Amino acid sequence: MPAADRPFAYAILRVVPRVERGEQINVGVVLFCRQLDFLDLRTEVDEQRLGALAPDLDLADVRASLEAIRAVVCGEPAGGALATLPASERFGWLVAPSSTVIQPSKVHTGLTQDPDATLERLFGSLVCAPA
Numbered sequence: 001m002p003a004a005d006r007p008f009a010y011a012i013l014r015v016v017p018r019v020e021r022g023e024q025i026n027v028g029v030v031l032f033c034r035q036l037d038f039l040d041l042r043t044e045v046d047e048q049r050l051g052a053l054a055p056d057l058d059l060a061d062v063r064a065s066l067e068a069i070r071a072v073v074c075g076e077p078a079g080g081a082l083a084t085l086p087a088s089e090r091f092g093w094l095v096a097p098s099s100t101v102i103q104p105s106k107v108h109t110g111l112t113q114d115p116d117a118t119l120e121r122l123f124g125s126l127v128c129a130p131a
Contacts, residue, residue, distance in 0.1 A: 005111035008033040017054030032091040
């Protein structure tokens with residue numbers, strides 16, 4: 001019997017170096033599927049594109065922020081108090097509107113039988129630079 005489609009929600013993580021300019025580069029996708037107890041993310045920083053957009057941006061700070069987000073998603077101690085929350089609450093915190101350099105998109109939804117494969121597909125189409 002084939003697996004049933006399950007609802008999921010995701011947001012794109014974006015680097016917005018200067019909020020007043022509104023320019024952004026997608027650097028990750030975070031995906032949550034409650035019914036399959038799945039919360040994960042994929043990230044990648046295209047240093048060349050980001051350097052062209054914001055040459056004075058500290059890439060080490062961007063990477064550290066993405067690592068902190070990853071620790072929250074994975075429920076690791078480095079994620080602090082947020083990492084101890086249930087997955088649904090962690091997702092809620094991660095996709096809340098933010099005025100920091102790394103900002104989430106609006107939340108989008110869909111159906112999946114395999115959230116890991118769906119995350120990889122979304123990451124490939126929304127974050128990875130076209131070949």
